[in-house]
Amino acid sequence: MASSLLFSCPLHLSSSPKPSSISAARRSSSLPLSSSDSSEEKKRVVLERYGLDPSEFISEPHQRRGRRREEQMKLRKREKGRAAPPRLEERKPPRTTHKLLKVLGGKARRKKLLSPEDRDVRPMMEVVRGAAFDMLQVAGGCPAALRPGRWLDLYSGTGAVGIEAISRGCSEAHFVEMDPWVVSEVLRPNLELTGFTDVSMVHTSRVENFLEQAVSRGEDGSFDYVSVTPPYTAVDYGVLLAQLERSPLIGEDCFILVEYPLKTSMPDSCGHLIKITDRRFGRTNLIVYGPEWAQKKKRSERTLLTKSDGFLYLAVSTEPEVLATPPPPANEASKDVADEKEVIPSPATPPPPAKEKADDSKTLAIIEIQESLEGNSRIKKGLP
Numbered sequence: 001m002a003s004s005l006l007f008s009c010p011l012h013l014s015s016s017p018k019p020s021s022i023s024a025a026r027r028s029s030s031l032p033l034s035s036s037d038s039s040e041e042k043k044r045v046v047l048e049r050y051g052l053d054p055s056e057f058i059s060e061p062h063q064r065r066g067r068r069r070e071e072q073m074k075l076r077k078r079e080k081g082r083a084a085p086p087r088l089e090e091r092k093p094p095r096t097t098h099k100l101l102k103v104l105g106g107k108a109r110r111k112k113l114l115s116p117e118d119r120d121v122r123p124m125m126e127v128v129r130g131a132a133f134d135m136l137q138v139a140g141g142c143p144a145a146l147r148p149g150r151w152l153d154l155y156s157g158t159g160a161v162g163i164e165a166i167s168r169g170c171s172e173a174h175f176v177e178m179d180p181w182v183v184s185e186v187l188r189p190n191l192e193l194t195g196f197t198d199v200s201m202v203h204t205s206r207v208e209n210f211l212e213q214a215v216s217r218g219e220d221g222s223f224d225y226v227s228v229t230p231p232y233t234a235v236d237y238g239v240l241l242a243q244l245e246r247s248p249l250i251g252e253d254c255f256i257l258v259e260y261p262l263k264t265s266m267p268d269s270c271g272h273l274i275k276i277t278d279r280r281f282g283r284t285n286l287i288v289y290g291p292e293w294a295q296k297k298k299r300s301e302r303t304l305l306t307k308s309d310g311f312l313y314l315a316v317s318t319e320p321e322v323l324a325t326p327p328p329p330a331n332e333a334s335k336d337v338a339d340e341k342e343v344i345p346s347p348a349t350p351p352p353p354a355k356e357k358a359d360d361s362k363t364l365a366i367i368e369i370q371e372s373l374e375g376n377s378r379i380k381k382g383l384p
């Protein structure tokens with residue numbers, strides 16, 4: 001029994017704490033501690049009891065807060081650095097075409113043209129296109145057909161304007177369009193449908209870049225017609241017309257057709273070209289710039305008033321006035337009499353009228369109007 005106690009005592013003494021740890025435990029027990037502080041002190045006591053350094057295993061409260069903040073910042077940086085998961089983009093429906101446009105005149109008249117069903121491309125309306133070519137034909141001096149030449153179609157889209165120009169007599173047309181899908185699926189098929197592939201050239205480029213490249217290359221091949229039909233909201237007309245002024249593609253006798261929206265101020269000239277005509281079609285306006293010789297000369301108007309049966313009839317003549325030749329002087333008249341022995345009219349006779357009389361056709365038209373009015377009045381009164 002004694003031997004077992006002797007052997008058990010050393011084992012018990014070896015596990016007993018050191019006197020320094022006991023004193024520290026007494027001091028700590030004498031102070032009021034919170035629950036978190038007491039747990040930390042217990043850990044310190046246990047670590048010191050086994051001869052370990054508590055600072056290696058237990059960190060101060062402020063250090064732990066700093067570490068947490070650092071870990072949170074690192075996590076945020078990692079999340080920012082990671083690429084965002086790819087979002088499933090909404091698949092756009094495939095673009096389709098339909099045949100709603102047609103050529104209005106010339107060799108390819110009434111042939112159908114392709115156009116996109118979406119609103120990304122808005123071709124010129126057929127009514128406006130027909131009026132535009134009528135204006136150009138009249139300005140060129142040939143109302144029945146287009147004066148032959150080279151055509152440049154800017155913002156061509158479906159190519160309806162350039163194709164109409166080739167159909168009406170132009171020898172060549174260049175198309176400038178930036179949308180590759182429109183070029184491959186609409187413009188080129190339209191040229192194949194009309195049979196104008198050999199006399200046309202397509203440029204897949206922005207209009208601004210095309211004009212700048214023409215200036216840098218110094219091209220000499222000028223065009224006789226230029227059509228500008230841009231999307232209204234995506235173009236600055238002042239900058240565009242300034243580029244056309246500097247461009248070598250504009251010839252001396254060139255005509256420029258510009259389509260623009262309402263409430264847009266357009267200049268009266270574009271370089272050496274002046275404004276020939278400016279017309280409105282609903283919300284669309286068309287302006288034509290051309291050489292001076294294409295401007296219409298103003299004709300004098302004469303008014304003829306006739307009164308009959310209490311009605312006043314008006315006829316307007318737009319023919320230029322013909323001025324009468326002045327009578328010869330007296331001395332020259334006497335010489336003519338002496339030489340040719342002709343009879344001179346007496347001075348009492350009145351001189352011939354200075355103004356030209358109205359044409360017989362116009363007087364007949366007025367008479368017909370009078371007779372028709374008289375017939376209507378007799379019918380109303382019940383007379384034969």
